[in-house]
Amino acid sequence: MTARTAKSPKPTRNPFTNSQVLILGEGEATLVSSKGNVRTSQGPDLKTLPAKLSGPVAVIDLTKRTELAYANMAEYTPTEVLGGLMLDASAYTKKDNRELYLNAAPTISDQDQTAALLGYIARSNYAALSQDIQRTGLHMTVLIPALAVAAQALLPDGLGTLLVEVHTDEYTVLLLENGKILGRFREFYRSDTPAQDILKSLDSLAKSDALQEVKRVALMGDATLIQNVLTALQDVAEIEFVTFSPSGLAQLLHQHGTLFAIRGRTEGQAKQVSWWPLVAGVALGLLPYGVLSALNAGTSRQIQQTRDQITAIQPQLAEGRALEAEIARVQDVKTKAAAITESRVDWSQALSDLTDQLPQSAGQLTARFTRLSTDLPAPVAAATPVATTAADGTTTPVVAPIPAASVPLPTYQLEFKAASRAAATALITNLEQTYVLDTQTLTRNPDGSWRIQANATTKPATTESAATAATPETP
DSSP: OOOEEEESSSOOOOTTTTOOOOETTEEEEEEEEETEEEEEEESSSSTTSSEEEEEEEEEEEEESSEEEEEEOOSSSSSSHHHHTTTTTHHHHHOOOOEEEEEEEEEEEEEEEOEEEEEEEEEHHHHHHHHHHHHTTTTTEEEEEEEHHHHHHHHGGOOOOOEEEEEEEEEEHHHHHHHTEEEEEOOOOOOSSSSHHHHHHHHHHHHHHHSSSSEEEEEEEOOHHHHHHHHHHTTTTTTTTTEOOOOOHHHHHHHOOOOSSOOOOOOHHHHHHHHTHHHHHHHHHSOOTTTTHHHOOOHHHHHHHHHHHHHTTTTTHHHHHHHHHHHHHOOOOOOOOHHHHHHHHOOHHHHHHHTTTTSSSEETTTEEEEEEEEEEOOOOOOOOOOEEEEOOSSEEEEEEEEOOOOOOOOOOEEEEEEEESHHHHHHHHHHHHHHHEEEEEEEEEEETTEEEEEEEEEEESOOOSSOOOSOOOOOO
């Protein structure tokens, strides 16, 4: 896949066919005559433009001097939107420090409702730019956002298009399809690799429902970033990639015109037009503050829609919280039941293991219990939260981990009577294989038998079971 410069369709008549065009880019300015002659100057301002320039000029902005916004205006017709926005911006803002020059292109949103792409610039910024251009000998007649020029050329064929204007700190995307502007997306870079951020956004937009099918990606702006994006996308099939250079944008303006152009007005014109919004409001049903009302109404609708959606899902959220609480309760019961089950002593087996240690001779026991009692260690206490204090004075509760459940080790208090000293020795030997034995007394009875008193605690984690048969002895 190779990127190519866009080939424009057959020229059509428009007000800018014979215009001199100045394209303001990041660190450069390009002047294109009506005959296509190109002169480019490098520098952050217009002082490096060739001297002895003159005449009116249409200015295309690639430097973010102008701003774009996308507004849903379902309550207005396209004619009302266009008619209202042609008025001086001060009729809407009513604030000198926020006065704007603006214009718009009506469109139809993906919900088949009236919408508009708004272009605007602060009056003071427009005046400063106009003065800078006038110092070169030129006279700025209109100021046009670069995206408005490219969109005008790309909309007619109806292809699903992501139109991207790339800058060093942010990028803006227009979504075009079926002759409509379906939305505007602007984002600042989130990482140190801007090209990857752009790619992720384009991929997300392509996979979303914003467009039926993305057939084309068009890029303009910072040449280095554009090249990085194209390099990363070179293996993507079935998508056309188009780039617009500054002189290419001038060519598009000559051939296709623009969605809209922002025009400044003198103070006299501003006073003359200041009454016009009232007339337009009556004739078109559009109030003098129609643009702001439309924007506020659109925002209010979105907020209300979001609130309605939140209200609608409250029963499901409540049910979900109840289920989560029930799951937690059941899990708690299961945990406690497992702890009880896992810590239970199998007394039948435990006592069987103990009696198996009694020695035998000729099939007969040579020692027997005279007393046996047992007890278990106390259960592990539940963990209690321990608060730790950070350097900033805040405390963070920390719960000490609860040891894993384990089977308690019984301890026996034993008293035996052995028939002989050999039987007593065999008994002690057998017990020591399975238990930690603490022999208290070993005494001989008058009848020749031996009396043994001892405490025995089951050994933990034995790898082999205790001897099941007593050691035979010869009486």
